[in-house]
Amino acid sequence: MNIFRTLHRSILMLFAVVVISIVTLVHFSVSKIVAEQSRAQQRSYSPALKLIVEQLMQPLHISETLAEAQELKNLMSQPQGKEAEIFAMLARLHDEFNLNFFIASEINRMQYNSQGRKIELSEEKVNWYFRYKEQPENAMADIGQWQNPQFYIDLKIYDQNNNFLGVFGVGKSLVGFTEVFNQYKEEYGYDFIFVDQNKDITLTSDVELLVKGTTFKNLADLPWFQSLSEEQQASSLNNLLLDIDGQAALIAELNIQPFDWTLYIITPLESRQTEISRGFIISVVTLLGVIFGLFLLIYNLLYYFKKDMQKIKQIDILTELSNRSNMTLKFEELMYEKQSVSLVLIDLDNFKPINETHGRKAGDIVLRQIAQMLQREVRSTDFLGRWGGEEFILLMPDTGPHEAVEICQGLCKKLSSMTITTGSTSIQMTASFGVSFTAVSRTMSEVIAAADDALFTAKRDGRNVVRMQLIKSD
Numbered sequence: 001m002n003i004f005r006t007l008h009r010s011i012l013m014l015f016a017v018v019v020i021s022i023v024t025l026v027h028f029s030v031s032k033i034v035a036e037q038s039r040a041q042q043r044s045y046s047p048a049l050k051l052i053v054e055q056l057m058q059p060l061h062i063s064e065t066l067a068e069a070q071e072l073k074n075l076m077s078q079p080q081g082k083e084a085e086i087f088a089m090l091a092r093l094h095d096e097f098n099l100n101f102f103i104a105s106e107i108n109r110m111q112y113n114s115q116g117r118k119i120e121l122s123e124e125k126v127n128w129y130f131r132y133k134e135q136p137e138n139a140m141a142d143i144g145q146w147q148n149p150q151f152y153i154d155l156k157i158y159d160q161n162n163n164f165l166g167v168f169g170v171g172k173s174l175v176g177f178t179e180v181f182n183q184y185k186e187e188y189g190y191d192f193i194f195v196d197q198n199k200d201i202t203l204t205s206d207v208e209l210l211v212k213g214t215t216f217k218n219l220a221d222l223p224w225f226q227s228l229s230e231e232q233q234a235s236s237l238n239n240l241l242l243d244i245d246g247q248a249a250l251i252a253e254l255n256i257q258p259f260d261w262t263l264y265i266i267t268p269l270e271s272r273q274t275e276i277s278r279g280f281i282i283s284v285v286t287l288l289g290v291i292f293g294l295f296l297l298i299y300n301l302l303y304y305f306k307k308d309m310q311k312i313k314q315i316d317i318l319t320e321l322s323n324r325s326n327m328t329l330k331f332e333e334l335m336y337e338k339q340s341v342s343l344v345l346i347d348l349d350n351f352k353p354i355n356e357t358h359g360r361k362a363g364d365i366v367l368r369q370i371a372q373m374l375q376r377e378v379r380s381t382d383f384l385g386r387w388g389g390e391e392f393i394l395l396m397p398d399t400g401p402h403e404a405v406e407i408c409q410g411l412c413k414k415l416s417s418m419t420i421t422t423g424s425t426s427i428q429m430t431a432s433f434g435v436s437f438t439a440v441s442r443t444m445s446e447v448i449a450a451a452d453d454a455l456f457t458a459k460r461d462g463r464n465v466v467r468m469q470l471i472k473s474d
């Protein structure tokens with residue numbers, strides 16, 4: 001009964017493990033996808049933010065701080081004689097910050113830069129200066145020096161009376177940007193496009209789109225932008241799905257307030273999906289491995305449990321000897337192997353009075369102790385079992401009937417001389433032995449019948465003796 005309850009519990013446990021595993025797998029997969037999506041989303045922004053802070057904001061902050069310096073204002077409000085001091089200051093700043101600096105002096109009508117060059121501030125030569133002067137903004141980001149393109153931050157400088165003194169600027173080589181863009185593109189697969197308020201492309205990771213000569217490319221020149229509806233073009237492009245050269249891409253938009261620029265981060269979906277899928281597959285495979293491991297564990301437990309149950313089914317619980325059905329199987333096996341065999345029935349003498357005098361419990365102890373003694377005494381090649389009640393059976397392969405009788409006489413003597421103790425009482429027992437033999441393949445009932453006859457004779461002859469009955473045709 002307990003065995004079946006345990007088996008039932010094991011099956012329920014296996015079922016519970018499978019159900020829990022499936023629920024966990026589904027939950028885990030969904031969470032993983034969401035987490036991977038968010039992670040990928042965040043990863044797409046972090047390099048862009050790093051880029052903006054390191055490459056754009058730093059020069060802006062440096063220029064803004066320096067523009068407040070009284071030394072600069074003094075130099076820019078002085079007449080031409082101070083040129084040497086202007087160059088010296090610009091060279092010093094270049095050494096300190098590793099950036100290019102320039103001053104466009106309104107009073108001197110001259111532009112000086114940290115490389116030691118000066119250019120006359122005329123409408124023909126420095127056109128941007130006159131355009132910028134007219135505009136209301138005090139800070140501007142610009143791309144200039146077309147031979148060696150630079151990203152400039154230009155700041156208007158005023159004296160304490162609010163008189164315009166000129167422009168102070170910081171320049172950063174675009175080569176540096178291209179290197180950083182390439183590094184990010186390799187690492188994350190993204191493309192960056194910075195545009196100004198006119199949607200002119202000022203900086204980009206796509207070299208094809210970079211400014212050529214003095215002409216900017218515009219966002220409107222790009223085929224994917226042209227493919228958008230007018231309404232889409234006019235509004236934010238954030239989270240828009242695009243088709244760029246037949247590839248799906250996701251666009252993220254960031255406004256860079258100080259320059260009035262917009263940054264578009266274009267992510268090819270394929271690379272992002274591959275990244276998400278890879279993470280997802282690793283988790284699912286790990287989880288399946290765990291489930292498979294659990295399954296194997298429970299399967300093995302059940303397997304050993306089943307084996308134990310089979311064993312239990314073949315063994316007599318009281319004496320722990322092979323039971324009747326197992327002995328029948330053993331006999332058939334011996335017949336199949338064409339072995340000659342002596343079969344012995346061992347029946348305890350006057351067992352009924354033991355039960356009646358000492359109780360059934362004491363009777364059980366007697367049965368168990370005699371079984372243990374017989375098991376100890378029989379040869380390792382013999383098979384002992386309980387045939388039923390107070391009767392045992394012994395199969396002796398490759399043993400002739402006379403040899404079997406001799407061995408049984410030894411067992412009979414041993415049994416009659418043993419003292420069995422149950423609690424405070426000692427019991428002496430004897431047994432009768434009926435031996436039969438077969439050298440050819442026969443049914444068990446035929447051989448048993450002969451052994452039974454021999455046993456009957458033994459009982460009739462006064463018990464505690466061994467008798468043999470051969471089958472007629474042998």
Ligand SMILES: Nc1nc2c(ncn2[C@@H]2O[C@H](COP(=O)(O)OP(=O)(O)OP(=O)(O)O)[C@@H](O)[C@H]2O)c(=O)[nH]1
Pocket residue numbers: 318347348349350351352353355359360361362363364367388389390459
């Ligand atoms: N304690 C106990 N008694 C059992 C068990 N199986 C059978 N018996 C008893 O064994 C007794 C067998 O009695 P009988 O068949 O009359 O045999 P006997 O008293 O040994 O007499 P003979 O065989 O003629 O010598 C019965 O009383 C059964 O109840 C068991 O598993 N435990």
